[in-house]
Amino acid sequence: MGALKSPGPDGFPGLFYHKYWEIVNIVVFNTSRDFHSGLVSIQALNQTHIALIPKIPNPESTSHFRPISLCNNSYKILSKLLANRMKVILPTIISHKQNAFVPDRQIQDNILLAHETYHYLKLKREGDNHELGLKLDMNKAYDRVEWDFLEAALLRFGFNQGWVRLVMACVTTVSFSIVLNGNDGGFFKPNRGLRQGDPLSPYLFLIISEVLSLQITRSIYDGGLTGVKLTRSCPVVSHLFFADDALFFLKATLQNCTSLDRIFRVFCLASGQLINYDKSSIFFSPNTPQQLQTLMCELFNINLVDHPGNYLGMPTIWGRSKSEALSYILERVNRKIDGWKQSTLSLAGKEVLIKSVAMAIPTFPMSCFKFPASVCDQINSALANFWWGYNENGVKLHWKSWNVLCQAKESGGLGFRDLSSFNTALLAKQCWRILQEPNSFWTKVLKARYFPNCDFKDAVKGYRASWSWSSLLDARDIIMKGSSWQVINGTDINIWKDNWLPPPFEGPIVPSVPLLQDTPTMVCSLIDWDRNVWDLSHINQFIDQDVCKHIGMIPIGDGSGSDRLVWPWNTNGVYSVKSGYHWYHSRKFKAIPNNNHHSHQASTLFWKLIWSMNTIPKIQNFFWRAVSKATSTLLNLYRRRLAASPMCPLCSSDEESMEHILLLCPWVELVWFGSPLGLEIDKGKVTTLDKWVLDLLATISSKSERKRLITMVGFFCWAIWKARCSFIYQGVEVSPTKTITMALSLMNEFFSVRSGQQTCSVVNTGSNYWNPPPIDYIKVNCDAAWNSTTCRAGLGSVIRDSTSSLLGGLARPTSCGSALIAESKAILEGVKLAKDLEVRKLVVETDSKVIIDNLRNPSTSEDWRICPIIRSIRKLSSSFSDIRWEWIPREANRAAHIAASLAIGAVGLSRWATQPPLPLVRVLRNDGLPCPPNATD
Structure with missing residues (x-):
């Protein structure tokens, strides 16, 4: 339950139930029990506000608004209980032609199938086999659902009468009040429709759509319709549904179109649905005669188009220039950045916006298609310019390359995503699903189209391949090189060709001497099942002893079951985009020459200390810039020929490096000595800022004291830096006393706020003494x-x-x-x-x-x-x-x-x-x- 989502007419948001659950839970439990027993009506709970959300910038009619139902959270609890139970059985009753809201199915399935099918239609320029793609839009699909049709469908699918009664009670007891200008206009009762905002509605609409899906499938089975087959061995692709977005693919014959039109009419008449002909379109394969195209468009009363347009937010057909086709992504990123430019944001604030908002924009299309390097570079450039900032002359100086900023924080970067690596990791998720879900519909289509006679790992690009398939092949190496086989019985794993050794080993075993003809090839031959131990005597002479040692430590089960491919970088063995990205990017970055090999590199320990520091994020960010030499000290500016002299303007006795500003300048020595730390800076031992911090912490054994010390050092360094900047840019004289006061005041203010946010939790850690078992145990x-x-x-x-x-x-x-x-x-x-x-x-x-x-x-x-x-x-x-x-x-x-x-x-x-x-x-x-x-x- 969303804590801060808009409440219903009773005004209680989800946060109320979160905070006062101990008080209201008994009432909620009793209401749920009585509702399921049929002892109470939920009509009072089922009052609903309708908020009208504009679809376009300047709406002028009711069709330009999207009605969103604001249900009471007390009702949502009851509805969510039913939805959660219903969700479990959806994969068994909803066909693979629908992928919305069904567990373990994803929107990418529909996008990839639609792209492949339209790609096939686009290339079909010869022959007498004419085919079409029909994109259908239903007008107010949720609002038009007839309740008697929904009830009949639920019963027909085999749902229990009692269950159907509960569902229909949720649907039919609703009363609406439209909110205009913040005021509701009184309640009225509808006679049909599902609410957008009710947890049950998406699953109920799946049932409605499945009726249409079954009608089409039955017609294809009976010969009344003929779908599209991308190859002879390919499954028939006839329709794809995702909520109320529908695609149909058929042979372009009058019989097909007449049969489909009849199915549409019967379905709409029974269910209450209505086709929006203005937003629907037909796309024909180029070999279809113009006369036949016109005849079928008139039959459906739907417009003929040269381009099918977008499906689920992405183009169905891409032109030759992928960069031009993806320009809308860059435009969306730039629009976000232009809005943020007006705000006064710290670098830490910009970091949050870039990671949580800007970098999420290309994620969806990246999960299906490989972006050209130029597009990734343009987005990276826009984000880098925003992060470093702007001045009256344009973009500020970039002290570090974007590649450095994309390193992990413990490696000296800021953890920004390298978009090219992230794109590959997202696509690798689909590759993993191809290997793990060989019986899914979309996998069967791709296999029949591109690798009918081999495994996915051996598949090639082929002739006139689609962009999506080419993209998947580019990402396949992540799975092939990063995954590993887990030994269950060893019959499917080749000793010398497959990856089966656990980390830190990667790749197949490389024999130290040439193999003999009778050398074992399968892992099962290395296991003594009688004793359930490894027997490496047959291959000892071909592999190093270190490899033998690690093989001997691989756990052996009882031999029941099959070997399986696992992603060893996650504990559950399942590939995730996060772990895939880190695996791929870390290896990709190692292959990039380090242009800063002459400069000092801070240790991983130091970076972990900085990013775990209990302080304001902008101070952590400042420490990163200070140690990474990414600040505008006179020495750094002088080295870039942007300053006439590198000498410190405060003491004129030494170059103004970050170590000098924070530790060595004479006035700063007074700050450190007068601080609660009482430090006396030994100038002879100060080499770099990070080494000084680590040496300081090494003198303290208590972990809590080290944490307190590094936090205090952070606040004082920040105060010293701010005092230096005030002198440089505003002419304010530095004062050790004022600097100490500023640091302590900022620190006290920070911890007073943090203390108000602390919550006490009682954790049962169990008894520290052994207790005997119960009697008879x-x-x-x-x-x-x-x-x-x-x-x-x-x-x-x-x-x-x-x-x-x-x-x-x-x-x-x-x-x-x-x-x-x-x-x-x-x-x-x-x-x-x-x-x-x-x-x-x-x-x-x-x-x-x-x-x-x-x-x-x-x-x-x-x-x-x-x-x-x-x-x-x-x-x-x-x-x-x-x-x-x-x-x-x-x-x-x-x-x-x-x-x-x-x-x-x-x-x-x-x-x-x-x-x-x-x-x-x-x-x-x-x-x-x-x-x-x-x-x-």
């Missing part, structure tokens, strides 16, 4: 110790009952690629131990919350790195009548921790029942638990 505590240098790990498990008696335990040494893998292996060993002891009811405890989340919610929290182990654990869990997964703090898991610590230095497996190791005995006794004595105790 057995508890196993699991933990792991891992050495990142040697990759050696120790697995520890301890089993106790409800009387706190020790039943057994183990300590096993092993090798693992990460601490997370070691923790999951420890749980696997613990569950195996419990099974061996014939436990029936088990509680599993560990201090790894990630693993507990994976075990509790495998569908939403699955971590690909431990997926095979988690599956093995869950398979073993079927051996117990009941099993519970519990997270505990590390302090309450001391027994398992000691067992793991003993294992990491051991030679082999150690199990015990009556005589645990001495360190473990001490831990158990400290917990106050009865424990058998150790043999050496």
Whole structure:
């Protein structure tokens, strides 16, 4: 529920329910219960204001307004409950010809299919097979839905009578009041229509549109209609729906057009829909005779066009000049910038606007098409000019290139997106979907069109390929090089051709010596399934020992299931644009020569300190400019031949570098000494500003004190800089006392505001002591110790009952690629131990919350790195009548921790029942638990 969205007639916004939920939740729960039981009418809750939003700058008639319904949030809660339940089943009842509001379907599916189909029509210049594309616009589609038709459709789709009653109650009990000039004009009741603003409306309109979709599909199946096939093996493309935007593709014959027109008339008569002929259009393939085109346009009463226009906000057909076609993107960015120029914004404020607004403008078209480099450069130039600012002579000096600003903040940049890299990362998302959704309709069309006899990874551009396909191929390398195969059974992974080693390895294994003819080629041949371990004896001679070591640490499951492609840079193994961009851009930037190789580069540690500083964003931004030599000091200006002398105007004794301004100028020494920090600047030790800050922090061991110190340094540096600028540009004499007062005042003001925004939250961190399990249950505590240098790990498990008696335990040494893998292996060993002891009811405890989340919610929290182990654990869990997964703090898991610590230095497996190791005995006794004595105790 949107906190600040416009409220309905009752005046209560979403923020009211957020803030006072503890007070109103009982009323909401009771109302929802009574509504679902049919005990209460929601007519009073369903009063709705209509706000008229202009579609054009100067509206002159009612058709120039878009009516938006402002429902009461109390009603929206009830409606949202129904919508959330309905959304789950939509993929099973809505065909792939509709992609709006259906989970796991995207608007890009329709755009890519429309682009491919219109591209096919545009190129069809010869032959007797004439085809057309019909773009249909429905007039006030939501407002014209007949309620009896909606109810009949819901029942026909198989919805329960009770469910349909609830939905129709939401639809039919509405009453409207139109708001004009801030005043409502009284309520009236409609007889049809769906509200734009009701959470249910989009899903109900999908049901209405699906009726039309089924009619067309049935007519094609019966032979009454013939759709378009891009190739002989391609699925028929007959129609594409996205909400109320509809496209139809047919063979251009009188029979087709007559049948489609009849379907339109029947559907409109039953549903209440009305075709807007003025906004609809027909586009024919160039080989269609002019006489036939005219005849069909008269039959539909729709205009003939040479260009289909836009579909879902983007052109359906692009001309030869892509730069010219995309000029509207640059115009939109420039319009935003022109509006911002009038505001007095700090560089930090500009950074927010660029990242959140300007860089979001090209995102949508970039997700489907590869922008020419010239377009990206023009947008980058406009954004760079805005960020550095303007003066009376034009654009201000750019102290750093845009490439530097596009680096990550911890690498010395500002984290702006490099649009070319971002464009590629967005397109790579579609490539990932092609690989992961081979049965989706749009993927089947692309496969039949461009790679019918091979996989996507081996596909080529082909003859007269569309722009969208060419764009996808440009981005394919991100997926092919950045993804990795996860070993489940190893039958689909080639040892020498596929990427299957986890990071930091990238790319296929390169043999150190030439392979022999009988050398194994599939990963499954390297696994000893009897012992469930790696057997690398067949390839040891061909690969380096370091590679062997890392292969041996890859987790092996039980062999059930198929190998899968994962994106190793996300914990869930699924490609995301964010991780794809960082992966691609970091490698792209490494390939760019560094023109500043002679200049000092601040460390990653310093940048992390600056951007985590608890201060005003403009001070963080100032620190970046100061250390990056991106400020107008006289020394920097002199080096660019923009100043006559580099000498400091305040003391005239040294060059005015940033270190001199903030640390070394005589008057500044008084500021630092008189500040609460009481610093005496040692001029001989000051080399660069970032090194001085790091050296200063190195003298303090407390983390909180370091945080307080860096914050105070930031405020004082800012105050010194402002005093220097006032002297340069306004002639105000510098004063150490006033500068100290300014810094402290600004700091106090900042923290007084921040303290008012702090909210206290109570977090249940759990007990710090071990607690016995319930009666009839057995508890196993699991933990792991891992050495990142040697990759050696120790697995520890301890089993106790409800009387706190020790039943057994183990300590096993092993090798693992990460601490997370070691923790999951420890749980696997613990569950195996419990099974061996014939436990029936088990509680599993560990201090790894990630693993507990994976075990509790495998569908939403699955971590690909431990997926095979988690599956093995869950398979073993079927051996117990009941099993519970519990997270505990590390302090309450001391027994398992000691067992793991003993294992990491051991030679082999150690199990015990009556005589645990001495360190473990001490831990158990400290917990106050009865424990058998150790043999050496």
